[in-house]
């Protein structure tokens with residue numbers, strides 16, 4: 093394991109003040125279109141954010157991720173929808189463009205009906221903009237929004253609560269199966285540095301329902317935009333939800349996001365987090381088992397190069413007995429990039445027969461790439477099976493030689509092995525067309541990565 | 548001119564001198580066997596010939612097909628027709644056996660200026676060679692060597708050889724750990740490859756293989772030197788007497 097220690101610098105002057113001012117403007121203006129109860133949440137959010145301030149590296153959860161580049165950005169929250177200069181054709185180059193099923197497109201966090209397509213849905217399924225649902229389905233939204241992703245100790249989630257304007261709302265009633273994956277496409281259009289989108293997604297799958305969701309984040313332009321997203325997923329009793337997130341924002345962008353799931357009895361939740369873009373990407377993926385017999389699988393693949401930093405923080409909370417959780421994360425790090433992996437597993441008192449497994453494997457393509465990986469097990473029950481392992485290594489030279497000895501050129505051999513390492517995670521994606529597209533995407537992405545290392 | 552000409556080859560690893568002046572000449576159409584005790588340098592020789600850079604060549608020359616072999620990258624050697632069946636084939640999880648072999652095959656064709664084979668034609672070729680080696684279809688769809696039994700790995704090496712159709716095949720103890728049927732299949736594979744225009748270097752501990760793949764020459768490698776060369780009857784003599792009687796021989 094490689095550990096980087098850096099001198100902690102004095103906290104830089106961030107512009108939290110600017111955030112406060114921006115909130116004031118928002119509250120007196122655009123926010124008035126939202127229901128009063130939402131704006132109440134916002135006020136709690138901004139005061140929480142003000143109290144917390146941006147996290148510093150003195151906080152355990154931010155030890156390896158310095159967010160100064162984000163806190164020092166000018167803050168230009170995209171709280172009001174702007175005219176969109178994008179056409180459907182502009183979106184064709186992004187991943188999953190050809191996916192069957194419904195697609196909701198959001199530009200800087202705002203739903204754009206003109207670019208979206210909602211296919212025929214089963215009776216009772218609701219799919220659309222969260223902003224609209226706050227009025228049309230106020231009861232459901234109110235029952236769930238902000239109930240799972242806590243803003244108490246997380247400044248970015250607090251900031252999201254204060255500034256979110258829209259996002260996706262998916263509701264699947266009891267026993268309903270949604271066959272085709274629903275694609276949520278978030279396009280960041282950063283006209284200038286500091287343009288900030290705060291998407292907020294709410295996914296509710298009632299008891300016995302089935303749902304597949306793909307959430308992808310991309311950019312247009314290379315300005316230093318900021319995406320600060322929160323997705324809450326409530327998985328009902330015996331429901332089955334597969335969620336795949338793909339983050340491919342521009343290398344100038346900053347991406348901070350939480351995926352918080354709440355898993356009821358006998359439910360099954362599978363999450364995939366594929367992160368390749370952004371200058372700094374921080375993913376918090378948290379799951380709480382609220383009933384027995386839950387099966388929760390969190391997979392992840394991060395690929396970084398240049399001076400990118402990609403950070404995954406996971407909290408799996410075994411609050412109930414007889415649940416299984418498996419985390420499989422692979423990292424591929426080139427250039428001077430840095431990876432951070434922190435997997436916390438709580439086994440609460442009484443959560444007997446917990447089966448928790450966590451693996452994090454990292455492949456360093458260069459000498460300058462580093463990774464900090466740390467499992468954190470907090471176990472308060474005695475009849476549990478917990479396993480964790482982390483590795484940091486280079487490509488296997490014996491394997492490279494074997495391939496070369498058969499006629500496969502050096503770079504192709506390295507690419508083949510790197511791709512194999514990535515495929516180990518991608519193969520776990522159950523949404524076949526998504527897996528296929530990501531596989532193809534990764535193939536060319538890794539090709540470029542390998543060539544860069546050679547140079 | 549010989550297909551492979553090794554002159555006074557000295558090589559080692561990490562400051563350890565392993566090959567101490569090897570001389571060996573292999574003509575097209577010939578099969579040579581190398582025998583010798585554990586640790587005598589047989590695998591080192593085969594790896595040096597295949598281009599493994601962890602072994603460093605201290606001095607000497609190797610000419611292959613008129614080219615300075617030592618200057619070529621491992622993949623270039625493969626393109627030129629050299630194939631090494633590894634003593635310990637590497638397990639490569641996540642790389643599909645057939646996908647890998649097709650990539651290798653097409654690289655070699657590309658080098659020869661031949662058009663790449665499409666999936667259908669390649670499959671036909673693979674089917675034909677599979678039959679020859681009695682290889683289970685299942686092994687082709689699995690990750691390369693991952694979880695293969697010892698014998699399956701060896702069969703897979705010879706299967707690859709059969710598909711890639713090399714000019715010079717180097718078999719490093721391919722017969723070790725094989726049951727009788729597998730041994731016969733492997734020998735068949737090698738014999739099918741025997742043509743006037745190519746050659747094989749077969750490293751083995753057992754005379755048994757040489758009943759099936761009858762060598763033109765047998766060499767004894769001892770402590771990094773070829774201390775004796777002879778015809779196929781030398782293998783029988785070694786089987787009977789062991790290596791002790793050769794221990795004091797100087798390098799040839």
Ligand SMILES: Nc1ncnc2c1ncn2[C@@H]1O[C@H](COP(=O)(O)OP(=O)(O)OP(=O)(O)O)[C@@H](O)[C@H]1O
Pocket residue numbers: 560561563565583584585586587588589590591592634
């Ligand atoms: N990577 C290495 N590092 C150090 N020594 C090595 C390495 N590889 C080989 N050697 C040494 O070189 C010598 C020759 O090894 P080699 O594998 O060539 O023997 P061999 O004749 O193939 O033996 P065997 O019959 O057991 O396969 C041995 O003493 C071995 O320990």
Ligand SMILES: [Mg+2]
Pocket residue numbers: 589590591634719720
């Ligand atoms: Mg050997």
